[in-house]
Amino acid sequence: xxxxxxxxxxxxxxxxxxxxxxxxxxxxxxxxLFAAVACLAAVAVVAADNVVRMALYxxxxxxxxxxxxxxxxxxxxxxxxxxxxxxxxxxxLVFGVMLTAQAPFVAIKSEGGDRVVAGIxxxxxxxALVLAGLSVPAWRQxxxxxxxxxxxxxxxMALVGVRVDAAEGPGVIGPRVGYLxxxxxxxxxxxxxxxxxxxxxxxxxxxxxxxxxxxxxxxPPASVAAHASIGRGERAGSVLTGGSA
Amino acid sequence: MxxxxxxxxGLSGTLAWTIAAxxxxxxxxxxxxxxxxxxxxxxxxVAARIQDRLGPTRTGGRFGWLQSLADGIKLLAKEDLMxxxxxxxxxxxxPYVSFCASFCAFIALPFAFDVVGLRLNVAVFFVVAVLxxxxxxxxxxxxxxxxxxxxxxxxxxxxxxxxxxxxxGMCVVVPVMLAGSMDMVTIAEKQAGWFWNWYLFxxxxxxxxxxxxxxxxxxxxxxxxxxxxxxxxxLVAGFHTEYSGLRWSFFFMAxxxxxxxxxxxxxxxxxxxxxxxxxxxxxLGWSEGTGESAHYLVRLVGLxxxxxxxxxxxxxxxxxxxxxxxxxxxxxxxxxxKYCTPIAAVMFAxxxxxxxxxxxxxxxxxxxxxxxxxxxxxxxxxxRAVQAPAPPAVAEIRP
Amino acid sequence: xxxLSMNPVLGFLIDAPVSVAHYLVVGAILFTAGVACMATKRNxxxxxxxxxxxxxxxxxxxVAFASTYLAGEGGRPLGLDGQVFAVFVILLAAAEAxxxxxxxxxxYNNHATVDVDRADDLKG
Numbered sequence: 001x002x003x004x005x006x007x008x009x010x011x012x013x014x015x016x017x018x019x020x021x022x023x024x025x026x027x028x029x030x031x032x033l034f035a036a037v038a039c040l041a042a043v044a045v046v047a048a049d050n051v052v053r054m055a056l057y058x059x060x061x062x063x064x065x066x067x068x069x070x071x072x073x074x075x076x077x078x079x080x081x082x083x084x085x086x087x088x089x090x091x092x093l094v095f096g097v098m099l100t101a102q103a104p105f106v107a108i109k110s111e112g113g114d115r116v117v118a119g120i121x122x123x124x125x126x127x128a129l130v131l132a133g134l135s136v137p138a139w140r141q142x143x144x145x146x147x148x149x150x151x152x153x154x155x156x157m158a159l160v161g162v163r164v165d166a167a168e169g170p171g172v173i174g175p176r177v178g179y180l181x182x183x184x185x186x187x188x189x190x191x192x193x194x195x196x197x198x199x200x201x202x203x204x205x206x207x208x209x210x211x212x213x214x215x216x217x218x219x220p221p222a223s224v225a226a227h228a229s230i231g232r233g234e235r236a237g238s239v240l241t242g243g244s245a
Numbered sequence: 246m247x248x249x250x251x252x253x254x255g256l257s258g259t260l261a262w263t264i265a266a267x268x269x270x271x272x273x274x275x276x277x278x279x280x281x282x283x284x285x286x287x288x289x290x291v292a293a294r295i296q297d298r299l300g301p302t303r304t305g306g307r308f309g310w311l312q313s314l315a316d317g318i319k320l321l322a323k324e325d326l327m328x329x330x331x332x333x334x335x336x337x338x339x340p341y342v343s344f345c346a347s348f349c350a351f352i353a354l355p356f357a358f359d360v361v362g363l364r365l366n367v368a369v370f371f372v373v374a375v376l377x378x379x380x381x382x383x384x385x386x387x388x389x390x391x392x393x394x395x396x397x398x399x400x401x402x403x404x405x406x407x408x409x410x411x412x413x414g415m416c417v418v419v420p421v422m423l424a425g426s427m428d429m430v431t432i433a434e435k436q437a438g439w440f441w442n443w444y445l446f447x448x449x450x451x452x453x454x455x456x457x458x459x460x461x462x463x464x465x466x467x468x469x470x471x472x473x474x475x476x477x478x479x480l481v482a483g484f485h486t487e488y489s490g491l492r493w494s495f496f497f498m499a500x501x502x503x504x505x506x507x508x509x510x511x512x513x514x515x516x517x518x519x520x521x522x523x524x525x526x527x528x529l530g531w532s533e534g535t536g537e538s539a540h541y542l543v544r545l546v547g548l549x550x551x552x553x554x555x556x557x558x559x560x561x562x563x564x565x566x567x568x569x570x571x572x573x574x575x576x577x578x579x580x581x582x583k584y585c586t587p588i589a590a591v592m593f594a595x596x597x598x599x600x601x602x603x604x605x606x607x608x609x610x611x612x613x614x615x616x617x618x619x620x621x622x623x624x625x626x627x628x629r630a631v632q633a634p635a636p637p638a639v640a641e642i643r644p
Numbered sequence: 645x646x647x648l649s650m651n652p653v654l655g656f657l658i659d660a661p662v663s664v665a666h667y668l669v670v671g672a673i674l675f676t677a678g679v680a681c682m683a684t685k686r687n688x689x690x691x692x693x694x695x696x697x698x699x700x701x702x703x704x705x706x707v708a709f710a711s712t713y714l715a716g717e718g719g720r721p722l723g724l725d726g727q728v729f730a731v732f733v734i735l736l737a738a739a740e741a742x743x744x745x746x747x748x749x750x751x752y753n754n755h756a757t758v759d760v761d762r763a764d765d766l767k768g
Binding site for chain 1 (some may be wrong): 661662663664665666667668669670671672673674675676677678679680681683684686687689690692693694696697700703704707708710711712713714724727728730731732734735736737738739741742743745746747748749750752758
């Protein structure tokens with residue numbers, strides 16, 4: 001399976017022509033890419049006024065962070081971030097955005113003074129955090145790039161209370177404890193939250209009309225202005241069943 | 246491939262790695278795009294046969310097999326319209342979000358033993374997670390179109406996909422539990438041999454779980470009878486009402502890509518992956534060590550097996566689409582929360598009990614790969630055995 | 645192409661391996677953006693998004709300190725503990741988002757707005 005030497009020579013020339021390509025540390029490049037996307041999207045969340053766009057930028061930021069987790073060898077956390085954060089929490093959030101996306105609330109402008117103060121305080125906070133992060137020499141050591149151990153199974157074992165990861169790895173610190181109790185607490189917590197959220201969000205029967213009904217009856221959302229006359233007024237049924245149309 | 250490039254061609258490691266990455270990406274892209282072309286044609290033919298029609302017959306000679314290419318050219322030439330009140334940025338990127346999610350999930354799907362974009366240790370989890378991102382494209386599209394129909398379609402889609410992720414996750418966990426790994430390559434390897442080694446036939450519980458998985462998979466890729474997001478009888482065309490031309494076709498490709506993906510995942514998790522029903526390679530005496538040509542031939546047979554199984558899955562989805570009527574949205578939710586989730590939960594517990602009580606199966610003679618201590622990490626660094634965490638009772642009952 | 649590798653800044657960025665500090669900077673930016681978002685947004689859901697960003701920034705730090713891959717020679721990675729913490733943070737963020745969203749929707753139902761500046765019923 002050897003190619004003729006002329007072909008190899010051509011490819012060699014190609015390799016020389018793209019010599020910088022061969023010298024690139026792809027891990028760093030991917031890190032830069034994901035980090036830039038995550039940070040720019042995070043800043044865009046702050047800068048945007050339209051709440052739907054904010055949600056989109058947040059999705060991009062969190063997904064790029066998941067990419068950073070993959071690059072750091074934390075595959076399970078990265079997949080978890082994609083599944084629960086991006087696929088679950090944010091869908092929920094977007095759902096909320098759409099339920100409340102009446103025209104006056106889509107873009108509530110922040111006050112100018114608030115922005116200036118937030119900018120100053122934020123810059124100070126950022127400077128402090130970055131200086132703190134760069135102050136420890138050990139954290140500035142370039143990555144040793146030892147292949148990360150398969151993290152999912154030991155992580156699962158740790159969550160049920162058994163530690164099987166390399167207990168005496170080079171310089172590993174930290175307690176050798178399992179996480180069964182926190183795991184159980186989180187499970188019960190999630191159950192309580194589920195019940196509580198369902199209770200809070202349940203449909204209530206009320207005798208006096210809600211303020212929302214009055215607002216909606218005088219002010220149709222601009223985005224559906226063309227169809228405003230259809231089914232307006234009764235508001236029976238949920239948005240999922242197509243309203244009362 | 247990286248080894249081939251570095252050793253045979255004498256390229257540097259990084260360059261070889263880059264070339265291999267590009268080749269892999271292009272191959273996956275071709276699977277989606279080419280697959281979509283074939284499946285769209287197949288869908289027309291299947292639909293036609295079920296409805297006692299002929300379907301496309303003319304384009305490209307017999308069977309109209311060039312029909313989707315002609316459609317593609319038509320879509321390319323179509324004017325790309327955007328409604329007046331639409332949110333321009335969101336409207337434009339929505340199809341690409343959908344398509345990228347569908348495309349990214351293929352990274353971790355193994356097509357044959359070595360033929361996998363990236364062998365991830367949490368592949369199953371990754372695929373389910375990334376597949377869930379596709380819904381974002383739909384939601385954004387629905388919102389940005391500034392149309393009632395689109396918004397309703399998007400809201401339905403959001404509710405449906407988030408709900409169906411719960412039973413889907415539970416179904417997927419069952420093969421993961423049986424194999425003791427979330428690595429899809431490992432899961433498929435555990436099912437090597439005759440077809441009764443497939444997890445579908447592992448025990449009665451997994452058999453039921455497979456059908457629950459099929460239901461949830463159909464729902465999570467928005468195919469009829471669960472295609473409420475684009476229910477044309479009530480919502481015009483749902484979330485893509487306002488789309489036309491190339492952007493619309495991106496949604497379409499994403500849909501067919503996802504169909505192929507969930508079918509491929511079903512094949513890996515329950516139907517033995519690239520292991521055929523009959524272990525032809527083993528019977529003929531080919532294995533990893535018998536030489537280079539046999540080595541590649543085994544891969545090729547595996548590839549054909551997996552693609553064949555996934556294609557059968559897609560055809561199955563087409564069959565149900567043209568056979569069953571569409572559900573109402575409340576029926577969709579009932580199916581998920583009152584039927585699929587409890588059934589999946591009970592079957593999960595049942596499969597777990599079966600695995601503990603009857604690890605060898607009912608017929609210990611047939612040589613199912615039982616519950617050996619499975620993963621390399623148990624042996625610690627340097628071959629020194631770390632004490633196994635679970636009592637290895639399972640290992641002793643092994644036939 | 646050659647100029648790319650000659651450029652000291654860009655050359656350093658693409659040649660040098662990343663370190664924990666790189667991740668800390670990313671985490672700091674996400675955290676600060678989140679805090680600014682919480683402080684300036686008047687839409688309740690915008691505030692919620694700020695909280696998610698803050699938690700996410702913290703998670704980046706947890707994962708960076710946990711990573712055996714990123715730790716330099718003589719570094720002391722947290723190992724699994726950092727990852728377990730990150731997982732817990734993600735789970736609790738999901739729970740927090742669900743409750744906060746329920747509260748927001750309730751508020752919206754009762755007051756017909758999601759502007760947090762108008763949630764001043766308890767003001768003396």
